[in-house]
Amino acid sequence: PAFPYKFKFKFDGCPNGCVASIARSDMSFIGTWKDNIRIDQEAVQAYMGGEIAPNAGAHAGKDWGKFDIDKEVINLCPTDCMWMEDGKLTIDDKECTRCMHCINTMPRALKPGIETGCSILFGAKAPILDGAQMSVLTIPFMECEAPYENIKEVVEKIWDWWPEEGKNRERLGELIQHQGIAKLLEVLEIPPMPQMVKEPRSNPYIFWKEEDVPGKWDRDIDDYRSRHAR
Numbered sequence: 001p002a003f004p005y006k007f008k009f010k011f012d013g014c015p016n017g018c019v020a021s022i023a024r025s026d027m028s029f030i031g032t033w034k035d036n037i038r039i040d041q042e043a044v045q046a047y048m049g050g051e052i053a054p055n056a057g058a059h060a061g062k063d064w065g066k067f068d069i070d071k072e073v074i075n076l077c078p079t080d081c082m083w084m085e086d087g088k089l090t091i092d093d094k095e096c097t098r099c100m101h102c103i104n105t106m107p108r109a110l111k112p113g114i115e116t117g118c119s120i121l122f123g124a125k126a127p128i129l130d131g132a133q134m135s136v137l138t139i140p141f142m143e144c145e146a147p148y149e150n151i152k153e154v155v156e157k158i159w160d161w162w163p164e165e166g167k168n169r170e171r172l173g174e175l176i177q178h179q180g181i182a183k184l185l186e187v188l189e190i191p192p193m194p195q196m197v198k199e200p201r202s203n204p205y206i207f208w209k210e211e212d213v214p215g216k217w218d219r220d221i222d223d224y225r226s227r228h229a230r
Contacts, residue, residue: 001159001163003155003159003163003166004162004163004167004168004169004170004171004175005128005164005166005168005169005170005171006025006026006164006171007026007159007172008024008026008027009024009025009027009028009029009169010024010025010027010028010029011029012028012030012031012032013028013029013031013218014032014100014112015030015031015032015098015099015100016100016104017030021121021124021135022121022124022134022135023124023134023135024124024125024126025124025135026122026124026125026135026172027120027121027122027124027135027155027172028044028117028121028122028124028135028156028175029118029119029144029190029191030121031116031117031118032098032112032116032117032118032119032140032141033098033112033113033114033116034113034114034115034116034141035093035113035114035115035119036038036091036093036113037038037091037093037102037103037110037111037112037113038110038111038112038113038114039089039110040092040108040109041089041109042089043086043106043108043109044069044088044089044106044109044110046109047067047069047106047108047109048109050066050067052097052106052109053166053219054067054072054105054106054110054204055104055105056107060214069084069089070084070110073101073102073105073106076101077099077101077102078097078099078101079095079096079097080173081095089095089109093159100204101191109139115144116144117141117142117144118120118141118142118144119137119139119140119141119142120139120142120151121135121136121137121138121176122135122136122138122155122158122172122173122176122184122209123135123136123171123172123175123176124173125171125172125174128169128171128174128178129169129170129171129174130174133177134175135173136196137195137196138184138185138188138190139154139188139190140215141195142154143156149179156199157187157188158172158187159187160187161175161187162175165179181196
């Protein structure tokens with residue numbers, strides 16, 4: 001294809017991101033899960049009692065004292081979705097952002113769910129034209145089963161848009177930057193999510209498309225006045 005520039009895929013097996021796909025690839029795949037984190041309460045108690053070394057023994061030999069689940073796991077959760085209740089570890093999974101800290105610290109007590117797939121992100125690159133940027137989470141979860149037709153369809157939509165609209169030597173992230181996330185979502189035919197919004201609009205100008213306006217551009221003033229008093 002007559003691409004404007006190179007296009008990179010990178011695949012991370014889990015949210016630990018050892019391949020750093022979120023930083024350097026036009027289309028990033030990060031393994032994730034959709035259901036709840038699996039908890040082995042007996043293993044949780046074993047960590048708390050010092051029977052199992054945290055972090056899979058990575059810090060063995062360091063004299064940091066007894067493992068403190070509040071200090072080392074619960075209080076470090078970025079969304080505060082974990083707590084101890086009646087001696088058991090409880091997780092509000094709908095608030096979990098898959099940071100992996102709790103699983104990394106207590107791998108024998110906590111495991112990812114069994115409904116696995118991948119998150120798909122777009123637009124990372126090194127500094128070429130507009131400087132370095134990281135990819136944006138666009139599809140939070142997609143199933144990954146051979147022959148991967150669902151993923152190929154997403155790739156084809158991007159490859160129809162980027163070669164047509166991209167400037168010479170422009171990576172996908174730069175195209176997204178100058179045409180906007182709204183255009184990317186339109187191309188992919190997926191709805192926007194509140195999590196994609198960094199902050200509310202700071203200016204009063206909103207540009208609507210005709211198909212999004214009830215009654216289109218041509219509206220009956222009498223019908224409008226019947227619903228809105230002067």
